[in-house]
Amino acid sequence: MASNPAPPALFDRALLKQRQERARKSGPATFLLDRVAEDFGDRLQAVTRNFADIADVATSGEWLRGPVADRFKSVRRVDLASDGENLALQAESLDLAVSALAFQFVNDLPGVLAQIRRALRPDGLLLAAMIGGDTLIELRQSFAAAEAECEGGVSPRVAPFADLRDIGGLLQRAGFALPVTDVDRVVVRYANAFALMADLRRMGATNVLMERRRTPTRRATMLRMAEIYAERFADPDGRLRATFDIVWLSGWAPHESQPKPLRPGSATVGLEEAVKRGRKG
Numbered sequence: 001m002a003s004n005p006a007p008p009a010l011f012d013r014a015l016l017k018q019r020q021e022r023a024r025k026s027g028p029a030t031f032l033l034d035r036v037a038e039d040f041g042d043r044l045q046a047v048t049r050n051f052a053d054i055a056d057v058a059t060s061g062e063w064l065r066g067p068v069a070d071r072f073k074s075v076r077r078v079d080l081a082s083d084g085e086n087l088a089l090q091a092e093s094l095d096l097a098v099s100a101l102a103f104q105f106v107n108d109l110p111g112v113l114a115q116i117r118r119a120l121r122p123d124g125l126l127l128a129a130m131i132g133g134d135t136l137i138e139l140r141q142s143f144a145a146a147e148a149e150c151e152g153g154v155s156p157r158v159a160p161f162a163d164l165r166d167i168g169g170l171l172q173r174a175g176f177a178l179p180v181t182d183v184d185r186v187v188v189r190y191a192n193a194f195a196l197m198a199d200l201r202r203m204g205a206t207n208v209l210m211e212r213r214r215t216p217t218r219r220a221t222m223l224r225m226a227e228i229y230a231e232r233f234a235d236p237d238g239r240l241r242a243t244f245d246i247v248w249l250s251g252w253a254p255h256e257s258q259p260k261p262l263r264p265g266s267a268t269v270g271l272e273e274a275v276k277r278g279r280k281g
Contacts, residue, residue, distance in 0.1 A: 009107045010160075013080070016105055020060050020204030028061075029202035032244060035186065036100045036129045037064055043127060043248075044071050051095035051125070057087065057116065058102035060204070068098060085112055089119035096125050101246075103130035104161065113174035123255035126176065132161045133183055133245030138233040139196065146225035150218065167249050176251025177258050184246040189239040193229040196242050 023029075054075045056064050068075050075098075078087050085108050097116045106112050116126055162170075164181045171179035190196045200206050233241050252258060 011105050011107055013085075013105065013107070016204070019201075019206060023202050023204035024061065027202065028204070029199045031188070032131075032186065032203070032246065033061070033101055035184075036246060039129070039184065039246075039248075040064060040068065040098065040100065040127070041071075044068070047125065049123075053094050053121075054096040054098070055089070055094050055119075057097055057099040057112075057128070058106075059098075059100040060102065064098060064100050072096075080106070080112070087112065087115045087119070089115060091118050092121045094119045094124055095121055096127070098126075099128040099130075101129060101131060103128060104132060109162070110170050110173060113170055113176075117174045117176055117251075117253060120253035122253050123257065124253040125250065126171075126252075127248075127250045129184075129246050129248050130162075130167075131244065132167065132247035133163055133185075134243050135161050135245045137243055138229060138241060139193065142193065142225045142229040142232065145228050146221050150221040150224050161245070162247070164247065167247055171249060171251040174251075175254070177254040179249070179251040181247060181249045184248065186244040186246060188242045188244065189235065190242060191239060193226040193240060196240070 051072060054068065054072050055078045056068065056075050057078050058080050059077075064075075078089060080087065080102075085106060094116075097120065103109055103112070113126075120126065164183060168179050168181045171181075188196075188199075190199075197206075229240055230238075235241060
């Protein structure tokens, strides 16, 4: 039987690695990762069972080491291979998989989730955070309006972000039980649009789309983008809003002790409660 073809690559992961490394060397902007790491610590405190074998999947840098290492004796790092995003995980080799702000740059997220699901032992847990939802909606709209006005067309600049329903569906498709998603919306304020873009460079999170524009943006377009941003998204004090949606996702490898899943759309509990309901070890 022929294997399913790989999905088209959206992201230039080699370029992403280069930009993340450049950001680390030049002084990274870590406020989102710091927030996620702290939240990981809180959410893991809600888990009442024991985990022996834990993997951190593709988190950039060392931000998860503290909150995860504080709870568990050892955590191994698992990176995405450059050829096909393989995780090189053995079946049923993990009790817990965690990941912080990495999945939004995965070309084949369904495939990666399926690999993690296969690597989890029965009643093993995936707990991850990724950028999604309406992240950078202000910048996206401002760039689109400026390019349409100044250049007569729009080029791909900001990666498409998955929403809660999409991610929940992917967890189900990958075979996770009790899939739950929720959003932590962070609104950051900047003096101007260029200060936001500087932070994005310091996150290593500038445009790495395969279909990105390969020529420099015209100065007039950049200035018009900044004007539109200020016109549409300024607070009364003149500072500009920038939205970051951190999407949290969790799912358990199926086990006979777990509650039966509800029909789609009927979930009434949040992520923390769902985590607490995992089988106690």
